Amino acid sequence: MLSVNSKKNRGRPNSVDAHVGRRIRERRQWQNMTQATLGDAIGVTFQQVQKYEKGMNRVGASRLQQISKALKVQPSYFFEGTIDEIWSDGQSAANHADIPPEVIEFAASEEGIELIRAFSRVDDNNVRGRLVKLIKSLGTSGDA
Template sequence: MLSTNSEQTRRKPNAVDAHVGQRIRQRREWQNMSQTTLGEAIGVTFQQVQKYEKGVNRVGAGRLQQISKALKVEPSYFFEDTLNKIRSEERSASNQINIPPEVVEFVVSKEGIELIRAFSRVGDYRVRRRIVMLVKSLGAHER
């Protein structure tokens, strides 16, 4: 017997939903936009935006279109790298690039995004190399 219970028939978020949520968060932070501001732009609460970003709730096609407009990107932006991600998960561990979790965590953090944004604006290669050397030096003193 088929159940009509919406909880049983509703699809739960999956890895792609989580990826889309992560991309929403990255783009929102890149735009220096708060969850509240994005929520107001698309007609939902900041809590709902938070659930989208964490991959707890799925983002429907219409809502994704609204988010795309608010964040000034094409809807396809949110799916970029999903194929690469799936392929990398299918590869054996020996073929994968081993990025420490703390590095990934930093890169997607607010500070990481701010640092990457600022660093990407530095056009002179020599200055960029000096910045890298400075940060390495500062990090060595922290240990």
């Protein structure tokens, strides 16, 4: 029999599972890897990868080890930035508290990743400064 809390949260991912899933998605996209390619590398379907990324299916320890190998990171990478880690490390909490959620969301998006990659290839600091000014001027909110 399910407890009241279990019934209330049915269908909603656990916050840690959702965080691990987001980290899998971010890393997979950063590696320019499709869900199907990751699925093939770890022996599951792309639909299963989708479920992992949404936090709907919990990633077991052995599967997480396979994913970390396929995405070329340590398994601990997927837990970085969790609420527990932020609260246990004062410096980490301060660093994360200053980053608005929309910035983190943008950085994890396809456009964000493309922009970050392109920007990081610009070596000239003057050009980088001009690019920032250009992007600010293109913004519609006017609060650049």
